[in-house]
Amino acid sequence: MNISQEKIDNLNSVVKINISPEDYQPKVEKAMKDQAKKAKIPGFRPGMVPVAHIKKMYGKSILVDEINHMLSDTLTKYLEEQKLEILGQPLPKHDDKPEFNWDFTDNFEFNYEVGLAPEFDIEFTSKDKLTQYEIKVDDETLASRIKNIRRSYGKMTNPDVSADDDVLYAELTQLSPDGSVFEDGISNTTSVRLDQIQDETVKASLIGLKKGDELVFDINKAFNNDAAKVAGLLKVEESEAADLKSNFKLTVKNVNRLEEGDLNEEFFDKLFGEGVVTTEEGFREKITEELETMMKQDAERKLQNDIYNYSLSKVDFQLPDEFLKRWLKATNEKLTEEELAGGYADFAKNLKWTLIENKLIKQANIDIKYDEVFAYAKMSLDQQFKMYSQQALSDEQLGQYTVQYLQNKENANKIFEEVKAVKVFDYVKSVVTLDKKEILFTDFNKLED
Structure with missing residues (x-):
């Protein structure tokens, strides 16, 4: 078997795999013998079906299966050995249109298009500056929140x-x-x-x-x-x-x-618990505190979004766009040309961020442990449960839900990616200079993302 790579440019390659009869015949013969032992065909006793009969009936399909297995294994092993950082998955080159007889004597050649990740450098230092907003509650926002709460209990x-x-x-x-x-x-x-x-x-x-x-x-x-x-x-x-x-x-x-509900002791107790708040001034302070807690999350999201955009602006690299578009079409047959054209820019932007994330994780030796993934998933589930019920779950119940949630591979991958992003953002924040700036909530809402 022979495998080689023809580099088209820095972002595209073609991997060629040549398979001779000597490579596949032993595997095909073994597969046909195994089939003969298991086959149940009228006129033959179980396990006594001649291999020649199996070859006549199923030979070509067995050959096709074995060639496909060899291609998959060979290509995967080659990419790992060559340490090629690829984007998407290799795509068979259909324009070559090879014609094979499938008569057990063919020499097979298969060509695969490969999209390569670009090479780039990125480094953050204290010279990089970003604004970290500290949002303050303005009178209009506070009044609106108080009005809504009073009406909820009115x-x-x-x-x-x-x-x-x-x-x-x-x-x-x-x-x-x-x-x-x-x-x-x-x-x-x-x-x-x-x-x-x-x-x-x-x-x-x-x-x-x-x-x-x-x-x-x-x-x-x-x-x-x-x-x-x-x-x-x-x-x-x-x-x-x-x-x-x-x-x-x-x-x-x-x-x-x-x-609107009256601002009295009964109202305060219903809202915060008995004796926690006793005056209108204390009520306003409590609502202000809760609003500022929520606004901290808004400020953090803004900072993360600014880091995301600033990181993308620090590097200038191209992607194998045409290959990636073909790959997206190949992996999603329902994707229309209009949908592809409209959504590709965002896809490419997010892919660039993923490459930057991976580069920073490697450079900064960022490690993501299962305990961190579990804790993040547990926190996320706790927040979701609180949205729908005032009755808090016990720590044991929450832990059980988290275990069940992470047993789903898709959920586990989603949480892992979120933890990865948070750790990368935290790393960048620890390196760059953050200029702290107070801003009223009404003015913060006017800022562009």
Whole structure:
């Protein structure tokens, strides 16, 4: 057997594998003998089927299987021995179109395209500078959060006339172009939240309504053509909502208003536990503290994203783009040319980051231990459980869920990649200069990613 590499350029190679009868015949003969021992064919006793009969019936398929096994094993071993850092997987060169007789005397030659990882250097020092934001709660954000919390623990009332932020319980009926009710059209009784209306003119028309009032309005205009919200209100498919041209008649069934909860001891105890907060000032401090904790996570995500983009800007290397596009198509038959063209830039960007990650891990001798993967998965699951239940899981229960979660190979790989990214980000943060900067939350939200 002969295997060689023809380098096209720094990013593309062709690996050629030549297999002679001397290479494959012993393996094929052994495979046919094994088949003869196991075959159950009418007219022959078990284990007594002649090898010649097996060769006649199944010889070519056995030969094809053995050649494929040899190709796979040989190619994998060659890439490992040559220490080639490849991208994707090797692709058979279909343009060669070899013709084989498969008569057990053929000399086979197979050519594989290989995409090679680019060579590059990257180094971080204290001369590299990034901004680390410390987000502060502004009055507007604090007031909005307090309002939402108070309303969550408030009580529902039914005022006579609708006002800003009320909820209209109303029937929505589709109209024809002439203003009459559309026969067999869409009709649904639902709750319309005024704080979700995006068009100010429509919103103003919904203020001051009372039970029994009717109003004709453009529902898509009201929600700024947000098909998902319109579909949810009308209980129709999102595609149908996006195509709607009709006006709708809104008939008020009731006006609902969620009054804000009083800032008293009962409210504080319900929210934080008995005696934890006793004054309005303490309540505001507690909410500020919780907001700043959440904002630390926002600031960390921003810093990680800045490191990601800054790292990509520090290196200038190409990828074997045409090969990778062929590989993506070969591994996903449903991928259209339009999808490939639209998504390739992001794929290439993420692949470049993966190469940078791997380079930094090697340079900095970053080690990823199972204990770290387990702890990260456990923390992630704990956060997910808390989103859906106030009842905390015991440490033992959480540990059992984590073990089960990581037994799934896809989950384990996902967590491993997340831990790898965190450790690389932490390494970069420990090397570069981080300029700390305080910023209000409203201003932070205006920053570009």
